[in-house]
Amino acid sequence: MTGLYDRHRAVSPEWLALYYRHPIELTHGEGRHVQDADGNRYLDFFGGILTTMTAHALPEVTKAVAEQAGRIVHSSTLYLNRPMVEMAERIATLSGIPDARVFFTTSGTEANDTALLLATAYRRSNQILAMRNSYHGRSFSTVSITGNQAWSPTNLSPLQTLYVHGGVRSRGPYAELSDERFIKACVADLEDLLGHTRRPAALIAEPIQGVGGFTSPPDGLFAAFRQVLDRHGVLWISDEVQTGWGRTGEHFWGWQAHAEHGPPDILTFAKGIGNGMSVGGVVARAEVMNCLDANSISTFGGSPITMAASLANLSYLLEHDLQGNARRVGGLLIERLRGIAAGCPAVREVRGRGLMIGVELVKPGTDEADPEAAAAVLEAAREGGLLIGKGGGHSTSVLRIAPPLTLTVAEAEEGAAILADALHAAG
Incomplete structure (x- = not known):
């Protein structure tokens, strides 16, 4: 992907942000999953910044x-x-x-x-x-x-x-x-x-x-x-x-x-x-x-x-009552993430509603935002096959989780498990 990245940098403004130390090109999507140009498959928990709302390649659309x-x-x-x-x-x-x-x-x-x-x-x-x-x-x-x-x-x-x-x-x-x-x-x-x-x-x-x-x-x-x-x-x-x-x-x-x-x-x-x-x-x-x-x-x-x-x-x-699905599956996901956070001193708070969830990271034992930790978790989650976002205040220290609203319970559990591993790997 180095070639495309170099071409991107040659023609794009410096302030046009890209995720990851080695940016990825997404080429295919189906349901709640996407695939990059190297053939890696990811569970998508960010939906192109909350934009793929129902599913990738939804047949009806x-x-x-x-x-x-x-x-x-x-x-x-x-x-x-x-x-x-x-x-x-x-x-x-x-x-x-x-x-x-x-x-x-x-x-x-x-x-x-x-x-x-x-x-x-x-x-x-x-x-x-x-x-x-x-x-x-x-x-x-x-x-x-x-x-x-x-x-x-x-x-x-x-x-x-x-x-x-x-x-x-x-x-x-x-x-x-x-x-x-x-x-x-x-x-x-x-x-x-x-x-x-x-x-x-x-x-x-x-x-x-x-x-x-x-x-x-x-x-x-x-x-x-x-x-x-x-x-x-x-x-x-x-x-x-x-x-x-x-x-x-x-x-x-x-x-x-x-x-x-x-x-x-x-x-x-x-x-x-x-x-x-x-x-x-x-x-x-x-x-x-x-x-x-x-x-x-x-x-x-x-x-x-x-x-x-x-x-x-x-x-x-x-x-298909996707609002109801967001309430049910999102509620389960939030509780699962709060359980994970209880054993992770870097997590200050898990908050949100439905399938709009934030995980705020701080330096353990303090209230000080930790954008470096958030960046590390983002990288580790991608390595594990999960795409998430980040944001928050004056420093990007909050992990943003917003999957398509058709997310299943099994996919919520899978994503939570990958995120748990990423938090521990980065911490």
Whole structure:
């Protein structure tokens, strides 16, 4: 693979990250497994960053793509597009947002960028509230609201961003509080912040922070925030790029863990719904979505071929209750990993919901993050035949585990066993 790696380095920017000391080229995939160019087979516990949501080479999706490609691949939003309308109808209903309108993009970054455009235009404000430790994309606007220094290369932005407490439960100034007191403290902080600034346009938040290491607040925090936001006329944007479509098991959307005061004003999605195709989008009530006073189109958003794939993927997910499978198999996997962690002093915490699990590594006997250990475990897991991800805060010290939602109990046990060996080998 050295030849391809050298070619990659010759034409790609230095900041384009690759996993592993000796990067691998994935050439085939089926079910929950992938194969590299050297013929090595791996159990995939990361799904191309939570994007292969159901399975590699899912027959229903590949068939839908092939059939649509045989008719027409592209048309743009300047023409009526039946698959796009059908997909928008289904998402509008599933979103829980009343009188919902749906706009399709090609990525989560573009979806969040569009949500920011809508919120700032609707509220006539360039001020945004975001969560500390958050990640929302790689465009100029989304890096400016990303509360994770490792993924925000510039603070030169037309947006004014203020960061709120609450995205990380087990670290920070409120970590020692009970859940109830934690929520009260975060709400008081938000109230204080709003008392010292002009009216922001929106709060954007991931219900579970993805790149930040699969951290989350106690259930109900965003419902409590919503009461404050509504009183101050601030919109709530729920970034569901990683938490949507049932991955958390308990809920179809991450915001539903905080549903006391209803759905968000704006919801963004991407990644898993296309099962590898480039699909993202924004859902908002009509009043917000229609606030723009200029023309707009999307050349590639909602293309016939990506919508055909998404329709087939969503149908499969719902018909096979993959949310329920994420809850059942994910629950077993989390408990298995917690059992392993009990005998591994480098593991500070195993956290998550459904098939969205983080394993945080520290230097034994301390609370100090250990990105070197995480890198070593990543390498050892690959050697053992398991692909996982990493992330977390200002240092990538959290192992990120997010397999396709069709994961079986046997595969969960197999992956846990490989990870246990990798933790011990790296420790």
